[in-house]
Amino acid sequence: MSKTYRIFDRRRLLLLLSVLLIVGFFTITLFGYFVSKQAIREAIIGQDLPLTSSNIYSEIQKDLVRPVLISSTMAHDTFLREWVLKGEKDVGELARYLAEVKERYGAFSSFFVSEKSAIYYTAAGILKRVAATEPRDAWYYRVRNMKETYEINVDPDLANKDRLTIFINYRVFDFAGNYIGATGIGLTVDAVRHLIAEYQQRYKRIIYFVDEQGRKVLFGSTDRQVIDMHAAPGLGRLVERILQEKSGFYQYKVNGDNYILNVNYLSELKWYLFVEQNEDEALSGIRRTLYVNLVVSLAMTLLVLFLAHLTLDRYQNRIEEMASTDKLTGLLNRQVFIIFIEKLLAAFRRDSRSISVLFMDVDHFKSINDLHGHLAGDRTLSGLAQLLRKALRQSDVAVRWGGEEFLVVLNDCDIDQAKDIAEKLRKAIEQRRFEGNGKLISVTVSIGVSQYDGVEMFEQTISRADAALYTAKKEGRNRVSSVPTIS
DSSP states (O other), X not given: OOOOOOSSOHHHHHHHXXXXXXXXXXXXXXXXXXXXXXXHHHHIIIIIHHHHHHXXXXXXXXXXXXXXXXXXXXXXXXXXXXXXXXXXXXXXXXXXXXXXXXXXHTOSEEEEEETTTOEEEETTEEEEEOOTTOGGGHHHHHHHHOSSSEEEXXXXXXXXXXXXXXXXXXXXXXXXXXXXXXXXXXXEHHHHHHHHHHHHHHHTSEEEEEOTTSBEEEEOTTOOOOSBGGGSTTTGGGHHHHHHHOSEEEEEEETTEEEEEEEEEETTTTEEEEEEEEHHHHTHHHHHHHHHHHHHHHHHHHHHHHHHHHHHHHHHHHHHHHHHBOTTTOSBOHHHHHHHHHHHHHHXXXXXXXXXXXXXXXXXXXXXXXXXXXXXXXXXXXHHHHHHHHHSOTTOEEEEEETTEEEEEEETOOHHHHHHHHHHHHHHHHHOEEEETTEEEEOOEEEEEEEOOSSSOHHHHHHHHHHHHHHHHHTTSSSEEEOOOOO
C-alpha cells in the first residue's frame, strides 16, 4: 500500500528554531533590562537624589534653618541688648518678649542666659542660675567660649520636663562687641523626627542628618540605626571621606543590597544631609518586568514552536507526499522506492525474512485509451491503485513503475505465498469494473513473481519478476507467472 517517506528530519529545524527564538527573545529582554537598569541608576544619581535633597533642603529651611534665623534676630534685637545693659531690672518685660517670640514663631521654648548674672530666663520668667560646676549647664560655657556665632545642640529641656529638644544657641554681644549672654529657641526632637519621617514617606528615601563629628543627630522616628556613622555597616569606611568632601555621591553595600548616597553640607545648620536610596528596591519594578518579559518570551517561544511544528508537519507531509507519491494513483513513485528498498534490505540483513516481488502490467491498456479516451485510462489506473491499497498488507508497498506497470514488494512473504496473493489480485481485478466516461470498463492484468535470494542486487530480483511478466504475456496474458530463485 502507499506510504510517505521523510525527505528531511524537521526535529533539527525545530531545535535550531527554538534555540534562535530563545536566544533572541532572552537577549532582547535582558538587553532591555540592563539598559533600563542603567537609565534608572543614572536617573537616581543625576536627578532623583539631588532633586530630593534640594526639595528637603528647601522645606527644612522653614523647619530648621528658620529657627536659626529667629535666634539670630533675637541675638541682634536692640530691646534684648538694651534690657541687659540696663541691668536686667524688669524680668516680666523679658519674659513677655520671650513668650511673644515663642508664640509668634511656634517655638517649643525660648530663652536667654545672662553672662553678667548667670540667670537662665524663659517665657515663664527666671528658671535658674547656671554654674560651671553643673553638668547640665556645660552647653552654656561651651557656647560662651566657642568662636562660631551659634550652635545647634540636642539636650533635655529643663523648662519642659526634660523633653529632648533641639536648641539653637546664639551668642549675644552688646553694641561695643562684648559678649553678654546666649539666646535662642528650641524645637522638640520628636516633632523634627516626625517631619523627617514624612519626608521619607513622601520621597521614598532614607533621610537623616549627621553632624561634623560623624554622629547621626536627626533621623526618622522609626529609624533604629546606629548613631555613630563610623560604625554603620558598609557606610562606615566612607564617613571620614564624606566629612572632608562635604558633598557628593557614594555607593556601598549592606547585606547584599546596593545603596546610593547623596550628601549635602548645610552650612546654616553645620550638618550633613544624607539621602539614601536602596538601588535594589528602586529596580524591583523593572526586575518584576524582567521576570514577566522572560515568562512572556518563553510562552511566545513555545507558541511559535508549536505553530511552527504544526505548519512544518502539515507542509512537510504535503510536500513529501507530493515528492514521494505518484500524482495520478497515490502510490509510491520510483524515486522514493529506492529509499524504501535500502531500508528494507537493511532490515533483511538484521532479520532474514523472505521478500517477494510482483511485477504487474495492465493487458491491452492502449486499447482502453483508444476506445474510451485517456481520461478513462487514467481513471482505470487510479481504480487499480485503490484496489491494491485495500488488498495489500500494511507492510507491503505498491509502486507505479511507469505507464500501466505496477510493482508490489511483499515483505515477510516467500514465493509460494506471493503467487497466491498475485492470483487473488488477478482475479479481483478481472471481476472489477472500472468507470470511464460513463461506461464500465473491464480489464485484466498479467503478473510476474520473483523472490529475493538475499545475495543478488535487488534490481536483479525486479528483472526476474519482469521476465516472469513477459512470460505471462507471451502465454496469453491475464495470468500469473513466476521464476525460481537463483540458487
